Amino acid sequence: MSETIRVAVLGRDGRMGSEAVRAVTDAADMELVAALGRGDDLRELVMSGAQVVVDLTVPAATRENVRFAVSHGIHAVVGTTGWDDAALAQLRSQLADSPGTGVLIAPNFAVGAVLAMKFSELAAAFFDSVEIVELHHPRKLDAPSGTAARTAALVAAAREKAGVGASPDATESDPLGARGADVAGVHVHSVRLQGLVAHQETLLGGTGEQLSIRHDSFDRASFMTGVLLGVRSVAGHPGLTHGLDGYMDLGL
Amino acid sequence: MSETIRVAVLGRDGRMGSEAVRAVTDAADMELVAALGRGDDLRELVMSGAQVVVDLTVPAATRENVRFAVSHGIHAVVGTTGWDDAALAQLRSQLADSPGTGVLIAPNFAVGAVLAMKFSELAAAFFDSVEIVELHHPRKLDAPSGTAARTAALVAAAREKAGVGASPDATESDPLGARGADVAGVHVHSVRLQGLVAHQETLLGGTGEQLSIRHDSFDRASFMTGVLLGVRSVAGHPGLTHGLDGYMDLGL
Amino acid sequence: MSETIRVAVLGRDGRMGSEAVRAVTDAADMELVAALGRGDDLRELVMSGAQVVVDLTVPAATRENVRFAVSHGIHAVVGTTGWDDAALAQLRSQLADSPGTGVLIAPNFAVGAVLAMKFSELAAAFFDSVEIVELHHPRKLDAPSGTAARTAALVAAAREKAGVGASPDATESDPLGARGADVAGVHVHSVRLQGLVAHQETLLGGTGEQLSIRHDSFDRASFMTGVLLGVRSVAGHPGLTHGLDGYMDLGL
Amino acid sequence: MSETIRVAVLGRDGRMGSEAVRAVTDAADMELVAALGRGDDLRELVMSGAQVVVDLTVPAATRENVRFAVSHGIHAVVGTTGWDDAALAQLRSQLADSPGTGVLIAPNFAVGAVLAMKFSELAAAFFDSVEIVELHHPRKLDAPSGTAARTAALVAAAREKAGVGASPDATESDPLGARGADVAGVHVHSVRLQGLVAHQETLLGGTGEQLSIRHDSFDRASFMTGVLLGVRSVAGHPGLTHGLDGYMDLGL
Known part of the structure; x- marks a missing residue:
C-alpha cells in the first residue's frame, strides 16, 4: 500500500472549496493537512508539510497562491479561472526552475x-x-x-x-x-x-x-472526482498541464 | 368473431396510399375491395361494396371524394390536407342529412x-x-x-x-x-x-x-396504426370527427 | 387576492418534514403556524389555528395524528406509509361524521x-x-x-x-x-x-x-410541489382521496 | 481530383449486398465494375479490372472469395462472418506473400x-x-x-x-x-x-x-458509411486489419 498524500485546500469557505475539504477528508489515500480561507497565511502550507495544494479561490488570489506553492516545491491543482496568457507564461517560466513540480490548471473538473x-x-x-x-x-x-x-x-x-x-x-x-x-x-x-x-x-x-x-x-460534487484525480496525478506530471484530459490516459 | 370490414383505398399510388393498401391487405379483420388511383371512377367504390373508404389523395381531390362517399353512405377516413373551414362546414351539413355516416379527418395518424x-x-x-x-x-x-x-x-x-x-x-x-x-x-x-x-x-x-x-x-408505416384504428372505429362515430384523438378513448 | 392557508407540519425533524417546513414557509399563499416533532403535543394544532396539517411522520404515529386532526375539523395531507385497508376503513368512517373535512393520502408526491x-x-x-x-x-x-x-x-x-x-x-x-x-x-x-x-x-x-x-x-425537493398542491386543494375535496392524481384535474 | 476506385461487389442479391451495390453506384469517387451473385465466375473480378472487392456473401463462400482476390492483388473489404482463427492465420500467411494487398474484415460496419x-x-x-x-x-x-x-x-x-x-x-x-x-x-x-x-x-x-x-x-443503410470508408482506405492499409476502427484515425 502506498502512503497517503498530504493535501492542503485553499478557498475552504467557498462552494467548491468546502466540497474539496470534504472530498479530501473522505479519500482513503489522502490526508487533509491544511484548509485555508481568505486572509490566512500561506506559510501554513509549508508548515503543514503539504505535498499538493488545491486552489479553489478567486481570480485575484490564485496566481500568488500558485507562485508561492511552486516556490516551495508544492504541487498545485487549480480550478480557479483568471489565468491569461501572460500569467501562464510567467508560471511556465517559474516551473522551468523547479523541474520536479507539477501544476494542473483545469477549467472543468467533471x-x-x-x-x-x-x-x-x-x-x-x-x-x-x-x-x-x-x-x-x-x-x-x-x-x-x-x-x-x-x-x-x-x-x-x-x-x-x-x-x-x-x-x-x-x-x-x-x-x-x-x-x-x-x-x-x-x-x-x-x-x-x-x-x-x-x-x-x-x-x-x-x-x-x-x-x-x-x-x-446533477451536483457540484461531480467536480470532486476530477479534483481527486488531479491530486493523485499531479506529482507524476511535472511542469504545467492545461485541462484535466492531460491526466486522463486515453491512449491518445 | 365479427365479420371483416370492406375497405377501399383512394390514392393507391401515393407514398401513404400504397402503405395503406399494404396495411389493409395485411389486417386480419379487413378486406381490401378497391384501390383507386388518379382518374379512376369513384363509382367503383359503390360497386365494390366498400363500407369504409380511406382517402390519401391530394387537396384538389379529397373534398369531392368524401362528398361522393358520404352521399352513398360510405364512411370515410381522411388523411389528406386541404380542408378549410368552409369545406368542413359543407361536409357537416351533408353529414346532417346522412345521420348514420361517419367521417374522420386527421392531420396526424401516428x-x-x-x-x-x-x-x-x-x-x-x-x-x-x-x-x-x-x-x-x-x-x-x-x-x-x-x-x-x-x-x-x-x-x-x-x-x-x-x-x-x-x-x-x-x-x-x-x-x-x-x-x-x-x-x-x-x-x-x-x-x-x-x-x-x-x-x-x-x-x-x-x-x-x-x-x-x-x-x-422511424418510418412512414407508423401512420398505418392510426389509419387502421380509424377504419375500425369510424362506423361507431357518426358525423364529423376532427383529429384521431376523438377515437382514442382516454376516458377524457 | 385570497387569504393565506394556515398550515402545520408534523415530522418537522425528518428529511421530508424539514423540506416541507421550508416549502410552506416559502409559499406566498401559506403561513406556517406550527411545526411539531416527536413527542410534541397535538393540541398545539388546534391552538395554532391550523387549517391544514401535513403529516410526514412515521407509520406508528400517522393514524393517531390524522384521527386527531379530523376530529378537530382540520384537513390533512399525508405522505406517511402504513395505511392498510383496516386503517383506511376506520378513517373513512370517521370522515363520514365530519363531512366538510378532507384527507389526502399519497404514496408519491412527485x-x-x-x-x-x-x-x-x-x-x-x-x-x-x-x-x-x-x-x-x-x-x-x-x-x-x-x-x-x-x-x-x-x-x-x-x-x-x-x-x-x-x-x-x-x-x-x-x-x-x-x-x-x-x-x-x-x-x-x-x-x-x-x-x-x-x-x-x-x-x-x-x-x-x-x-x-x-x-x-433529481432531488427530494421534487416532492414538495405535490405537497403544496395537496395543501391548496384538500379543503375543496372533502372525504378521503387516495393518490395525488385525485387532485390533478386532467379532465379524466 | 483523384481518379475513381474500381469496385466489385460479391453477394449482390443479399440484403447487405444489394445496399452495397447501390451505395457504390451512388458514390462519386467509385465506379461499380462488377456485381456478382451466387454461382457467378470469380474470374469476372479480374476481367473487370476491380481494384477493391466488397464481400457480403455467406460464411461458406467468403474465404475462397478473399483468397482469390488476394491472389490477384485485389484489395478486399469483408463483412461476412465465419472467419475463425485458422482461417485468419491462413489469410495472414497469404498476405505475407502479397505485401501490397490489404484486407479489412469487420464484424460491424456502422x-x-x-x-x-x-x-x-x-x-x-x-x-x-x-x-x-x-x-x-x-x-x-x-x-x-x-x-x-x-x-x-x-x-x-x-x-x-x-x-x-x-x-x-x-x-x-x-x-x-x-x-x-x-x-x-x-x-x-x-x-x-x-x-x-x-x-x-x-x-x-x-x-x-x-x-x-x-x-x-435506424436502417441497414447505416452500414454503408463504413463499407465506403473501408473501400476508400483499404489500399492504404496493406495486410490484414480486423475491425473498422483500425481505419478510423482517432489518434489512438
Whole structure:
C-alpha cells in the first residue's frame, strides 16, 4: 500500500472549496493537512508539510497562491479561472526552475464533461451532421453555455481538419429562430428548465444512424472526482498541464 | 368473431396510399375491395361494396371524394390536407342529412404523436417550465415543425387557462439565438440531423424533477396504426370527427 | 387576492418534514403556524389555528395524528406509509361524521411521477409493446422499484381491459437473464448507477414509432410541489382521496 | 481530383449486398465494375479490372472469395462472418506473400456503433458504475445482443486493467431478475420493442454525474458509411486489419 498524500485546500469557505475539504477528508489515500480561507497565511502550507495544494479561490488570489506553492516545491491543482496568457507564461517560466513540480490548471473538473467534449471532437469527422443541445437551470444568465460553445469549436475544427463539409440543412423558412445558434457552423440549442442542473448532448448523424454523447451534471460534487484525480496525478506530471484530459490516459 | 370490414383505398399510388393498401391487405379483420388511383371512377367504390373508404389523395381531390362517399353512405377516413373551414362546414351539413355516416379527418395518424401532444397539454400546467425540442431529417424545409408549433400552442393555452405564469428564464445574453423560437411563450428548438426521420420531445421541469414525453417516428408505416384504428372505429362515430384523438378513448 | 392557508407540519425533524417546513414557509399563499416533532403535543394544532396539517411522520404515529386532526375539523395531507385497508376503513368512517373535512393520502408526491404513471396507463393499449426501465442510485436495496412494479401492473391491467395481447418477443436464448423481470407480462429493467437519484422510463412501441415517457427525480425537493398542491386543494375535496392524481384535474 | 476506385461487389442479391451495390453506384469517387451473385465466375473480378472487392456473401463462400482476390492483388473489404482463427492465420500467411494487398474484415460496419464501443471502453475506468442497455426489434432471437456482450467485455477488461473495482450495488432483493444479465461484472439489459431497429446505450455514473453514449441504427443503410470508408482506405492499409476502427484515425 502506498502512503497517503498530504493535501492542503485553499478557498475552504467557498462552494467548491468546502466540497474539496470534504472530498479530501473522505479519500482513503489522502490526508487533509491544511484548509485555508481568505486572509490566512500561506506559510501554513509549508508548515503543514503539504505535498499538493488545491486552489479553489478567486481570480485575484490564485496566481500568488500558485507562485508561492511552486516556490516551495508544492504541487498545485487549480480550478480557479483568471489565468491569461501572460500569467501562464510567467508560471511556465517559474516551473522551468523547479523541474520536479507539477501544476494542473483545469477549467472543468467533471470527468464526464471532459470525456464528452473529447469524444465529440474525435467523432465529429465521421458523421454528416453534428448539433449540440445544452440544458441548464433557468437561473443561468448566458446562452449558449461556455462548455457548449467550446465543444462546438472543437467539433468544427476537427471537421475542417478532416475536410468534412457543412452539415446538410435544407431549411428555407425559420422566422422565429428555431434552428438556434450557429457556432462555427455547428448549431447549438440552449434549453432552460426548472429542476435541471447542467446537461449537454452532442448529436451526430449519418445515413441511417445516430451517435449521441450526453453528460449530466446533477451536483457540484461531480467536480470532486476530477479534483481527486488531479491530486493523485499531479506529482507524476511535472511542469504545467492545461485541462484535466492531460491526466486522463486515453491512449491518445 | 365479427365479420371483416370492406375497405377501399383512394390514392393507391401515393407514398401513404400504397402503405395503406399494404396495411389493409395485411389486417386480419379487413378486406381490401378497391384501390383507386388518379382518374379512376369513384363509382367503383359503390360497386365494390366498400363500407369504409380511406382517402390519401391530394387537396384538389379529397373534398369531392368524401362528398361522393358520404352521399352513398360510405364512411370515410381522411388523411389528406386541404380542408378549410368552409369545406368542413359543407361536409357537416351533408353529414346532417346522412345521420348514420361517419367521417374522420386527421392531420396526424401516428398514434404516438397524437398521444404525445395530448399528454404535453395535460401536463403543461403542473410544471414551472416547458420547452419543446423537435428533431428531423435535414431535407425538411421549415422550422419549427408544424407539430411542434401546434404542441407549443396547446401547451401555452393550457398554462394560461390554469393561470400558470411564464417559464422562468434569467437569460441576459444570447447573441446567437441559442434559446430558439418563442412560440406563444414556449421555447421550441429545431434540430436537423442526417439519419433522423421525425422526433419530438416535450420537456417539463419543476423543482427537483423533470417529465419528458418523447415521440419517435422511424418510418412512414407508423401512420398505418392510426389509419387502421380509424377504419375500425369510424362506423361507431357518426358525423364529423376532427383529429384521431376523438377515437382514442382516454376516458377524457 | 385570497387569504393565506394556515398550515402545520408534523415530522418537522425528518428529511421530508424539514423540506416541507421550508416549502410552506416559502409559499406566498401559506403561513406556517406550527411545526411539531416527536413527542410534541397535538393540541398545539388546534391552538395554532391550523387549517391544514401535513403529516410526514412515521407509520406508528400517522393514524393517531390524522384521527386527531379530523376530529378537530382540520384537513390533512399525508405522505406517511402504513395505511392498510383496516386503517383506511376506520378513517373513512370517521370522515363520514365530519363531512366538510378532507384527507389526502399519497404514496408519491412527485407530480411528474404521478403523471408518468397515469400517462403510461392511458397509452398502454395503443401500442404493440411496452417495457419499463427504472434507474436508481446503487444504495437501493430492492429491484424493481415499487413505482416501476406499480406502473407495470397498471399498464398490464389497461392492456388486458382493452383486449391487447402480449408484447411480441421472439427471444429463444437468454442464458443470463438480460430480458429482466416479467411483471404481469411487462418487462421491467432495473439499472443501478452511481450519481443517479430516481428515474423511470416507459417505452411504448408500435409499427415504425416509439413513445417514451420519462420521469427524473433529481432531488427530494421534487416532492414538495405535490405537497403544496395537496395543501391548496384538500379543503375543496372533502372525504378521503387516495393518490395525488385525485387532485390533478386532467379532465379524466 | 483523384481518379475513381474500381469496385466489385460479391453477394449482390443479399440484403447487405444489394445496399452495397447501390451505395457504390451512388458514390462519386467509385465506379461499380462488377456485381456478382451466387454461382457467378470469380474470374469476372479480374476481367473487370476491380481494384477493391466488397464481400457480403455467406460464411461458406467468403474465404475462397478473399483468397482469390488476394491472389490477384485485389484489395478486399469483408463483412461476412465465419472467419475463425485458422482461417485468419491462413489469410495472414497469404498476405505475407502479397505485401501490397490489404484486407479489412469487420464484424460491424456502422461507424457509430464502432465509435460507441470504443468510447465506452475508453471511459470505463473513470466512473464508479457502468451498465449497458440494448434495445432491438422483437424478432431478435438472442439476448443480450452480440454487440452489447462485446461492449461489456471490453468495458470489464478496461476496468480490470485500471484496477477499478466492481460497480457498487446494494441490491438485496431481486426475485424477478430485474437487474438483468451480468456479463463479466457489467450489467446488461435487453429491451425488445416493436418499431425499434438496433440501439445501444452505455451508462457511466460517478459522484453527481452521468455520461451516456448511445448509438441508434435506424436502417441497414447505416452500414454503408463504413463499407465506403473501408473501400476508400483499404489500399492504404496493406495486410490484414480486423475491425473498422483500425481505419478510423482517432489518434489512438
